[in-house]
Amino acid sequence: xxxxxxxxxxxxxxxxxxxxxxxxxxxxxxxxxxxxxxxxxxxxxxxxxxxxxxxxxxxxxxxxxxxxxxxxxxxxxxxxxxxxxxxxxxxxxxxxxxxxxxxxxxxxxxxxxxxxxxxxxxxxxxxxxxxxxxxxxxxxxxxxxxxxxxxxxxxxxxxxxxxxxxxxxxxxxxxxxxxxxxxxxxxxxxxxxxxxxxxxxxxxxxxxxxxxx
Amino acid sequence: xxxxxxxxxxxxxxxxxxxxxxxxxxxxxxxxxxxxxxxxxxxxxxxxxxxxxxxxxxxxxxxxxxxxxxxxxxxxxxxxxxxxxxxxxxxxxxxxxxxxxxxxxxxxxxxxxxxxxxxxxxxxxxxxxxxxxxxxxxxxxxxxxxxxxxxxxxxxxxxxxxxxxxxxxxxxxxxxxxxxxxxxxxxxxxxxxxxxxxxxxxxxxxxxxxxxxxxxxxxxx
Amino acid sequence: xxxxxxxxxxxxxxxxxxxxxxxxxxxxxxxxxxxxxxxxxxxxxxxxxxxxxxxxxxxxxxxxxxxxxxxxxxxxxxxxxxxxxxxxxxxxxxxxxxxxxxxxxxxxxxxxxxxxxxxxxxxxxxxxxxxxxxxxxxxxxxxxxxxxxxxxxxxxxxxxxxxxxxxxxxxxxxxxxxxxxxxxxxxxxxxxxxxxxxxxxxxxxxxxxxxxxxxxxxxxxxxxxxxxxxxxxxxxxxxxxxxxxxxxxxxx
Numbered sequence: 001x002x003x004x005x006x007x008x009x010x011x012x013x014x015x016x017x018x019x020x021x022x023x024x025x026x027x028x029x030x031x032x033x034x035x036x037x038x039x040x041x042x043x044x045x046x047x048x049x050x051x052x053x054x055x056x057x058x059x060x061x062x063x064x065x066x067x068x069x070x071x072x073x074x075x076x077x078x079x080x081x082x083x084x085x086x087x088x089x090x091x092x093x094x095x096x097x098x099x100x101x102x103x104x105x106x107x108x109x110x111x112x113x114x115x116x117x118x119x120x121x122x123x124x125x126x127x128x129x130x131x132x133x134x135x136x137x138x139x140x141x142x143x144x145x146x147x148x149x150x151x152x153x154x155x156x157x158x159x160x161x162x163x164x165x166x167x168x169x170x171x172x173x174x175x176x177x178x179x180x181x182x183x184x185x186x187x188x189x190x191x192x193x194x195x196x197x198x199x200x201x202x203x204x205x206x207x208x209x210x211x212x213x
Numbered sequence: 214x215x216x217x218x219x220x221x222x223x224x225x226x227x228x229x230x231x232x233x234x235x236x237x238x239x240x241x242x243x244x245x246x247x248x249x250x251x252x253x254x255x256x257x258x259x260x261x262x263x264x265x266x267x268x269x270x271x272x273x274x275x276x277x278x279x280x281x282x283x284x285x286x287x288x289x290x291x292x293x294x295x296x297x298x299x300x301x302x303x304x305x306x307x308x309x310x311x312x313x314x315x316x317x318x319x320x321x322x323x324x325x326x327x328x329x330x331x332x333x334x335x336x337x338x339x340x341x342x343x344x345x346x347x348x349x350x351x352x353x354x355x356x357x358x359x360x361x362x363x364x365x366x367x368x369x370x371x372x373x374x375x376x377x378x379x380x381x382x383x384x385x386x387x388x389x390x391x392x393x394x395x396x397x398x399x400x401x402x403x404x405x406x407x408x409x410x411x412x413x414x415x416x417x418x419x420x421x422x423x424x425x426x427x428x429x430x431x432x433x434x
Numbered sequence: 435x436x437x438x439x440x441x442x443x444x445x446x447x448x449x450x451x452x453x454x455x456x457x458x459x460x461x462x463x464x465x466x467x468x469x470x471x472x473x474x475x476x477x478x479x480x481x482x483x484x485x486x487x488x489x490x491x492x493x494x495x496x497x498x499x500x501x502x503x504x505x506x507x508x509x510x511x512x513x514x515x516x517x518x519x520x521x522x523x524x525x526x527x528x529x530x531x532x533x534x535x536x537x538x539x540x541x542x543x544x545x546x547x548x549x550x551x552x553x554x555x556x557x558x559x560x561x562x563x564x565x566x567x568x569x570x571x572x573x574x575x576x577x578x579x580x581x582x583x584x585x586x587x588x589x590x591x592x593x594x595x596x597x598x599x600x601x602x603x604x605x606x607x608x609x610x611x612x613x614x615x616x617x618x619x620x621x622x623x624x625x626x627x628x629x630x631x632x633x634x635x636x637x638x639x640x641x642x643x644x645x646x647x648x649x650x651x652x653x654x655x656x657x658x659x660x661x662x663x664x665x666x667x668x669x670x671x672x673x674x675x676x677x678x679x680x681x682x683x684x685x686x
Binding site for chain 1: 387
């Protein structure tokens with residue numbers, strides 16, 4: 001493999017990384033939003049969100065990406081590929097993140113909330129200063145785990161023609177007629193990124209564990 | 214409503230896609246599960262070198278996207294003179310990839326299992342495969358049961374990646390229907406509904422299997 | 435033939451990470467004999483017991499069951515896993531933490547090893563297991579799962595499980611230490627009955643009364659050394675070593 005093909009690979013890697021990063025950022029916040037709305041137990045909205053989480057968990061990313069990319073034009077929405085990819089990855093990861101946030105929310109002890117109220121905190125202040133910091137620590141290992149799953153699922157965006165780190169190997173081998181080296185190189189790049197996330201998860205677990213004792 | 218009519222008329226291609234998805238998922242996940250059990254047994258028995266090699270292989274799979282592994286088998290192996298058709302390459306990829314995840318799951322359960330039960334078994338003269346099959350494995354399975362459902366659903370979802378290496382499974386069927394009749398909405402809603410139904414069946418079966426553990430006081434795990 | 439001891443340890447030594455936990459232990463247990471092993475915690479008594487069925491491997495010395503080498507043969511060669519397992523099947527062990535198999539019922543716990551290690555026909559194993567469960571007073575719980583039982587009940591099932599292998603020697607590793615005080619009696623009663631039936635037993639324990647009333651021999655370990663061996667009447671009234679005198683003074 002020459003420097004030209006490496007450059008192409010890195011371009012593919014960059015596409016994978018930025019699309020994943022944007023989706024993760026939106027997905028984490030959206031997940032928290034969904035979890036909070038579910039905590040309010042608004043009739044109908046609650047059932048709707050349960051349905052969303054259940055369907056999103058069961059829908060393959062490839063299918064979801066195709067669905068969003070192909071259906072949008074029928075509603076007259078012009079959808080560029082990157083936007084469709086981000087939307088699909090976000091909708092998928094937000095469902096998992098919502099469950100993680102909700103778990104942290106449910107495990108929060110009533111005593112702490114009462115202690116905060118007894119100090120004269122308003123519910124909003126209590127949420128912001130007492131609950132949220134702890135929820136972040138507790139959720140972080142799960143969230144980071146979900147991030148590595150998102151990256152492992154990100155090759156799905158190749159199906160609508162985005163040249164990500166997986167798809168780029170086809171491009172390269174179409175020229176070199178040697179598919180094995182670029183695939184192995186791409187695999188190596190994935191491993192570096194996901195291995196880093198797994199290490200980060202271990203660190204987050206250590207911190208969450210410290211909170212628990 | 215007309216569009217749904219079209220989907221209904223094209224049902225044969227959806228059903229055959231669904232059949233391929235379920236077939237590859239069932240064979241793949243059962244074999245992957247057995248592979249996971251085998252790997253954990255080897256981790257229990259093998260010498261330090263094989264153990265290290267297996268650990269590395271598991272971690273390798275855990276840091277790879279499923280699709281790139283399927284690419285490796287389908288597009289990469291022919292360079293080494295091994296030519297597989299898409300279905301076979303997809304199945305093998307599914308078995309090895311998810312086998313590693315099952316193995317990791319069981320290994321995790323093994324690590325937190327109290328040592329006493331195994332010790333008592335050794336004191337009774339158990340060893341080797343009988344010890345694994347009769348004493349260890351049943352307890353490991355009860356402990357990982359809540360995680361198995363999730364893993365199976367990941368496995369089901371990963372079968373959709375195989376559409377990219379040209380396996381004619383359920384997502385490929387939706388894509389071809391929408392391309393012919395230009396009804397993406399209906400075609401994909403139908404297919405997503407089918408995936409959803411299969412995943413619900415998986416979850417119900419896994420929940421049902423949980424009663425073995427509940428009867429034995431494993432409610433808390 | 436009856437002169438061959440059921441258990442014999444000759445010059446057994448063992449260390450963990452440079453700390454010597456057993457130093458040159460010699461012990462023989464004759465058929466039908468009940469030997470209680472006393473000593474402060476950390477004196478190596480559990481390790482010694484676990485060397486008898488090779489759950490712990492001694493660094494030096496030989497261990498024999500009924501005159502047969504266990505673990506390493508006479509030439510010092512490591513035994514095959516299979517040979518070791520079949521020798522272990524001739525001993526029965528009862529643990530401090532019971533170690534019942536949680537996925538099996540009481541009856542299944544008792545017949546598991548006879549059926550799958552000794553390959554006894556299931557129907558016969560069940561018949562024998564029921565008799566043993568009756569003997570330890572647990573026949574009525576045959577279909578219960580371990581998590582539903584009290585500690586004392588678990589330990590009685592564990593004893594039945596050990597008996598089911600028709601062992602030549604029963605090894606007890608502090609069988610009552612994990613029990614609530616009011617449950618200790620029921621387990622000791624079962625053990626006393628076994629001694630009257632003529633079982634060969636090695637019992638690591640803190641129960642002085644039991645050691646005095648039931649055992650034929652009492653041995654005392656201190657810092658990995660076996661420093662006293664005597665019949666209970668002499669051990670408890672006129673011990674030779676000053677260490678044992680101090681031990682008895684504080685454990686009355």
